[in-house]
Amino acid sequence: xxxxxxxxxxxxxxxxxxxxxxxxxxxxxxxxxxxxxxxxxxxxxxxxxxxxxxxxxxxxxxxxxxxxxxxxxxxxxxxxxxxxxxxxxxxxxxxxxxxxxxxxxxxxxxxxxxxxxxxxxxxxxxxxxxxxxxxxxxxxxxxxxxxxxxxxxxxxxxxxxxxxxxxxxxxxxxxxxxxxxxxxxxxxxxxxxxxxxxxxxxxxxxxxxxxxxxxxxxxxxxxxxxxxxxxxxxxxxxxxxxxxxxxxxxxxxxxxxxxxxxxxxxxxxxxxxxxxxxxxxxxxxxxxxxxxxxxxxxxxxxxxxxxxxxxxxxxxxxxxxxxxxxxxxxxxxxxxxxxxxxxxxxxxxxxxxxxxxxxxxxxxxxxxxxxxxxxxxxxxxxxxxxxxxxxxxxxxxxxxxxxxxxxxxxxxxxxxxxxxxxxxxxxxxxxxxxxxxxxxxxxxxxxxxxxxxxxxx
Amino acid sequence: xxxxxxxxxxxxxxxxxxxxxxxxxxxxxxxxxxxxxxxxxxxxxxxxxxxxxxxxxxxxxxxxxxxxxxxxxxxxxxxxxxxxxxxxxxxxxxxxxxxxxxxxxxxxxxxxxxxxxxxxxxxxxxxxxxxxxxxxxxxxxxxxxxxxxxxxxxxxxxxxxxxxxxxxxxxxxxxxxxxxxxxxxxxxxxxxxxxxxxxxxxxxxxxxxxxxxxxxxxxxxxxxxxxxxxxxxxxxxxxxxxxxxxxxxxxxxxxxxxxxxxxxxxxxxxxxxxxxxxxxxxxxxxxx
Numbered sequence: 061x062x063x064x065x066x067x068x069x070x071x072x073x074x075x076x077x078x079x080x081x082x083x084x085x086x087x088x089x090x091x092x093x094x095x096x097x098x099x100x101x102x103x104x105x106x107x108x109x110x111x112x113x114x115x116x117x118x119x120x121x122x123x124x125x126x127x128x129x130x131x132x133x134x135x136x137x138x139x140x141x142x143x144x145x146x147x148x149x150x151x152x153x154x155x156x157x158x159x160x161x162x163x164x165x166x167x168x169x170x171x172x173x174x175x176x177x178x179x180x181x182x183x184x185x186x187x188x189x190x191x192x193x194x195x196x197x198x199x200x201x202x203x204x205x206x207x208x209x210x211x212x213x214x215x216x217x218x219x220x221x222x223x224x225x226x227x228x229x230x231x232x233x234x235x236x237x238x239x240x241x242x243x244x245x246x247x248x249x250x251x252x253x254x255x256x257x258x259x260x261x262x263x264x265x266x267x268x269x270x271x272x273x274x275x276x277x278x279x280x281x282x283x284x285x286x287x288x289x290x291x292x293x294x295x296x297x298x299x300x301x302x303x304x305x306x307x308x309x310x311x312x313x314x315x316x317x318x319x320x321x322x323x324x325x326x327x328x329x330x331x332x333x334x335x336x337x338x339x340x341x342x343x344x345x346x347x348x349x350x351x352x353x354x355x356x357x358x359x360x361x362x363x364x365x366x367x368x369x370x371x372x373x374x375x376x377x378x379x380x381x382x383x384x385x386x387x388x389x390x391x392x393x394x395x396x397x398x399x400x401x402x403x404x405x406x407x408x409x410x411x412x413x414x415x416x417x418x419x420x421x422x423x424x425x426x427x428x429x430x431x432x433x434x435x436x437x438x439x440x441x442x443x444x445x446x447x448x449x450x451x452x453x454x455x456x457x458x459x460x461x462x463x464x465x466x467x468x469x470x471x472x473x474x475x476x477x478x479x480x481x482x483x484x485x486x487x488x489x490x491x492x493x494x495x496x497x498x499x500x501x502x503x504x505x506x507x508x509x510x511x512x513x514x515x516x517x
Numbered sequence: 518x519x520x521x522x523x524x525x526x527x528x529x530x531x532x533x534x535x536x537x538x539x540x541x542x543x544x545x546x547x548x549x550x551x552x553x554x555x556x557x558x559x560x561x562x563x564x565x566x567x568x569x570x571x572x573x574x575x576x577x578x579x580x581x582x583x584x585x586x587x588x589x590x591x592x593x594x595x596x597x598x599x600x601x602x603x604x605x606x607x608x609x610x611x612x613x614x615x616x617x618x619x620x621x622x623x624x625x626x627x628x629x630x631x632x633x634x635x636x637x638x639x640x641x642x643x644x645x646x647x648x649x650x651x652x653x654x655x656x657x658x659x660x661x662x663x664x665x666x667x668x669x670x671x672x673x674x675x676x677x678x679x680x681x682x683x684x685x686x687x688x689x690x691x692x693x694x695x696x697x698x699x700x701x702x703x704x705x706x707x708x709x710x711x712x713x714x715x716x717x718x719x720x721x722x723x724x725x726x727x728x729x730x731x732x733x734x735x736x737x738x739x740x741x742x743x744x745x746x747x748x749x750x751x752x753x754x755x756x757x758x759x760x761x762x763x764x765x766x767x768x769x770x771x772x773x774x775x776x777x778x779x780x781x782x783x784x785x786x787x788x789x790x791x792x793x794x795x796x797x798x799x800x801x802x803x804x805x
């Protein structure tokens with residue numbers, strides 16, 4: 061298929077899709093408009109003859125044309141009256157539909173209204189909406205604007221829904237999901253306390269830190285989950301309009317998940333840190349030992365579900381493939397430092413030292429030098445973690461200096477003691493009994509030598 | 518690198534017991550930290566210790582750890598009492614137990630007890646049904662007059678030995694002798710609640726605390742002293758106490774429910790791994 065230039069197309073512009081993989085959020089039927097950049101896999105999975113793709117960058121449009129679909133290159137405001145679509149897929153959101161040439165549709169709601177004119181009444185809309193108060197925004201440091209930000213999304217726009225409630229008022233939403241990375245978690249799944257371990261592991265696995273941030277996003281998001289705020293603070297939402305019947309409960313790893321599927325319980329990491337915070341170290345040792353003796357030993361504790369019935373028993377379900385158990389322990393040591401429980405053990409409490417000690421809690425002998433460094437530190441540039449690390453190192457340095465001073469004193473004391481003992485020795489060996497003893501020793505040695513010589517002869 | 522360590526870590530052969538539990542044959546290995554060496558109603562540590570920041574304090578029980586924390590101590594870790602490790606290492610053989618082992622409250626080096634040994638003897642005789650062994654602190658044992666007083670009363674008089682000090686005259690056999698004696702007796706008693714009463718309770722004796730508590734000359738009531746002991750540990754006080762409760766209290770005070778696996782203990786103390794680790798890896802759970 062060739063590319064139709066509808067106006068406003070950008071000749072040297074390319075947008076990368078926000079979602080790396082296809083989230084199968086229910087059936088996509090009839091004439092379909094895929095609005096904005098989406099993964100090619102998603103576009104290729106749709107019937108080419110009934111699919112139209114709208115892209116503002118000409119190179120992107122030309123690349124998609126190879127998939128056999130109808131391609132419109134241009135700005136959303138230039139899309140003229142057309143027979144209504146049965147489905148519109150806008151899983152990249154509404155912020156990259158208009159080009160730099162757009163003369164209208166500067167507001168989010170105006171773009172939505174225009175898009176809805178293209179949808180038949182009761183048709184299905186799959187829409188992604190960035191949460192401007194999501195965890196990714198809460199931990200963001202000030203940053204210079206990029207080339208794509210000739211317009212900036214802002215929550216002061218009274219017509220842009222701030223929060224899910226406002227979004228529901230604007231659209232007849234039949235299903236809503238929190239979007240963490242490419243994982244989608246429905247409101248129902250997030251509310252199910254028994255699934256908290258699975259959800260926590262999914263969220264932690266989906267959020268990666270890139271660049272400098274205020275705090276580790278996974279730690280903040282899982283904390284939000286524990287407080288029932290995972291939906292409200294999700295980086296984005298995906299909402300569905302037009303029939304809920306075939307929507308999945310969750311989408312993880314590009315696969316639909318039913319609420320009945322995942323293992324029940326909390327993550328092993330949560331159980332371990334909870335035991336530590338109660339200072340119930342025997343329970344912690346029992347859990348750690350059960351984990352390290354189970355087939356899940358090589359799976360990070362944040363990716364292991366501890367059965368809610370009896371966490372101490374080895375009903376541990378791994379959610380990720382097993383690797384080196386020492387690396388899994390090391391991940392937990394890092395989590396202990398992030399979770400502010402490292403002070404439960406003597407300093408120095410860096411990852412390697414703590415890993416060796418935690419391995420000791422399971423009865424395993426490990427030297428810190430043998431602990432492999434983590435493949436990627438969980439939060440390379442998180443200001444909170446860096447501050448904690450700086451404080452820890454400053455404290456360790458102060459303590460090392462105090463110990464150094466103590467050793468100096470000890471050595472002075474021992475030197476004095478040694479000197480005193482040597483003097484006593486010198487005095488004693490000069491006395492008559494001392495000489496007698498020493499003389500006796502010498503005579504004895506001579507006698508022994510003589511016997512030995514005779515024996516050899 | 519070796520770390521500063523207090524000579525008190527080796528009192529009563531404590532470090533030797535822990536070293537054996539860890540599979541090491543050193544009788545007085547350096548512990549990278551301060552080890553609580555007696556039952557304590559304060560922060561677990563002797564008042565004359567000089568602390569170096571960052572050097573950990575190894576305490577017997579969670580209760581003491583919480584108290585120490587509240588008193589501003591940091592780097593405090595619960596490892597359990599060496600006595601509890603000794604019991605884990607030396608399972609009791611079924612043996613005949615008879616009579617009472619009685620520990621008259623003692624002072625430490627440089628302290629002097631005020632009180633009448635005669636009154637105490639009368640009270641012991643009136644209370645104890647069976648034969649009595651009196652165990653004196655080394656200082657009083659060396660005092661011929663004190664020893665004779667108890668011997669004249671018809672008691673067997675013993676001493677577990679010298680606790681050692683400044684790495685001299687260390688006695689790694691101290692606790693072993695104490696354990697052997699305690700296991701010969703069905704009761705353990707003292708005029709003050711002290712380590713020996715908890716040790717005896719954990720070793721299977723029925724505890725009792727009664728009689729003149731014999732004040733020390735110029736005794737200071739640190740952390741509430743005797744009055745607080747009588748209030749907070751009232752379950753342990755009396756000529757007859759509830760055995761189950763007493764045992765529960767002893768387990769908690771000696772941290773017998775919180776023993777560490779040898780690998781963890783070695784790591785904490787900065788001790789090397791033994792040449793062979795196969796047979797001695799206990800789980801740290803006291804079952805007897």
